[in-house]
Amino acid sequence: MLSNRQIKLIQSLKQKKFRNEYQMFVAEGEKIAKEIIEHQSFEVETIYATAEWLSLNSKLLTSGISICEVTEKELKKISFLSTPNQVLLLLKITKLKEEQPDWTIAIEKLQDPGNLGTIIRVADWFGISQIVLSEDSVDVYNPKVIQATMGSIARVAVEYKDLDQWISNQNRPVYAAVLGGENLYQTNFESKGVILLGNESKGLSTQILSKVSHRLEIPRRGGAESLNVSVACSIMSSEIMRQISLR
Known part of the structure; x- marks a missing residue:
């Protein structure tokens, strides 16, 4: 009772x-x-x-x-x-072990619980075991986030960092999703790296962008102004893992 x-x-x-x-x-x-x-x-x-x-x-x-x-x-x-x-x-809530997998998804100022939950599912689908969020992002333990993960929260570690400092300390290439960047499908990805995404409405800050090694664009054929951040994450993850699987 x-x-x-x-x-x-x-x-x-x-x-x-x-x-x-x-x-x-x-x-x-x-x-x-x-x-x-x-x-x-x-x-x-x-x-x-x-x-x-x-x-x-x-x-x-x-x-x-x-x-x-x-x-x-x-x-x-x-x-x-x-x-x-x-x-x-x-x-x-358990303290996570500090580990660096081959691939990490990093996001600046993510605000929507549904987007985070979906991105956790995307990471789980493509075998990406770590997501790093800026400290001003939505709380991963928000009930709406947990529900949207559909259980993938069990296999993906989500951490909060000073993203500027964390990216500066990376010894892996950082691939940022931006408008006007290099064509995603003409990029040869390395075997390890970081997929970097920005805020739903504002994208990535100038400060964070100055630290990235590659600026990539998902080519557009229609009239939409932008893609939802979780959709962009899925497309980038798919292309990266496709290339890795062919090696």
């Missing part, structure tokens, strides 16, 4: 200040819950789930995990979704 204290705690995690204070966040839904538990990406504080979900997923439930069986009515009290989906995880 849910206590008022549990309800108050979980509901408070809609706000970033309380996620930071308690160092916890929420993930909801059957697919996301299974991915996170199976990959052990985050430490599970408590699983709140219906009896049906607990019965069907008993093999996932290892010893030591706190479980709170709830009714559908109780789940509605703590869910951030308009239609709750049988299970909600209360998770601890």
